[in-house]
Amino acid sequence: xxxxxxxxxxxxxxxxxxxxxxxxxxxxxxxxxxxxxxxxxxxxxxxxxxxxxxxxxxxxxxxxxxxxxxxxxxxxxxxxxxxxxxxxxxxxxxxxxxxxxxxxxxxxxxxx
Amino acid sequence: xxxxxxxxxxxxxxxxxxxxxxxxxxxxxxxxxxxxxxxxxxxxxxxxxxxxxxxxxxxxxxxxxxxxxxxxxxxxxxxxxxxxxxxxxxxxxxxxxxxxxxxxxxxxxxxxxxxxxx
Numbered sequence: 001x002x003x004x005x006x007x008x009x010x011x012x013x014x015x016x017x018x019x020x021x022x023x024x025x026x027x028x029x030x031x032x033x034x035x036x037x038x039x040x041x042x043x044x045x046x047x048x049x050x051x052x053x054x055x056x057x058x059x060x061x062x063x064x065x066x067x068x069x070x071x072x073x074x075x076x077x078x079x080x081x082x083x084x085x086x087x088x089x090x091x092x093x094x095x096x097x098x099x100x101x102x103x104x105x106x107x108x109x110x111x112x
Numbered sequence: 113x114x115x116x117x118x119x120x121x122x123x124x125x126x127x128x129x130x131x132x133x134x135x136x137x138x139x140x141x142x143x144x145x146x147x148x149x150x151x152x153x154x155x156x157x158x159x160x161x162x163x164x165x166x167x168x169x170x171x172x173x174x175x176x177x178x179x180x181x182x183x184x185x186x187x188x189x190x191x192x193x194x195x196x197x198x199x200x201x202x203x204x205x206x207x208x209x210x211x212x213x214x215x216x217x218x219x220x221x222x223x224x225x226x227x228x229x230x
Contacts, residue, residue, distance in 0.1 A: 103157040
């Protein structure tokens with residue numbers, strides 16, 4: 001079945017470390033997105049990519065970086081510059097016109 | 113200004129009764145889409161229902177229906193015959209525009225926590 005796989009499900013990071021969250025899709029979607037969710041709040045857009053080798057900043061891109069070397073993959077790196085990285089991170093994908101919007105099951109990142 | 117507003121942080125409903133979750137939105141686009149998602153405690157985002165701005169009929173999907181009032185910019189979710197498994201966070205979201213490669217990110221409201229009482 002087609003879908004989005006996010007790994008790991010839980011991730012612990014020490015202060016000052018970079019960590020990379022994985023997002024893989026087999027839906028043949030061109031567009032992919034990363035959202036952040038803080039407890040009791042809605043989702044906010046970090047980065048999005050409409051096509052391979054291209055990506056754009058969302059509303060809260062500071063302290064994050066992404067790459068899009070393959071259509072299927074859109075990894076998110078949480079850098080040490082992100083001051084408050086503890087949150088739930090959700091990856092999504094869609095067609096170029098926004099149809100078929102699908103979310104992964106998320107990665108819960110905790111700074112220890 | 114908030115683009116998506118959900119004014120009910122939490123709601124209780126008796127099992128088997130209907131419940132309405134409110135959502136108002138703000139956009140100057142003529143073409144836009146409105147989504148409702150359910151998020152159980154596991155964290156996954158479960159798509160419930162979609163309404164396009166040009167759709168003349170209110171969307172329905174099983175026990176879910178969307179009360180779309182375009183002039184009032186509201187898109188309330190109605191859940192009929194509530195079940196215990198409906199207890200979750202519910203999010204309203206909007207996609208503005210529908211242009212290829214122009215960005216189809218969703219803007220989310222703050223959510224409503226629904227609790228179904230047995």
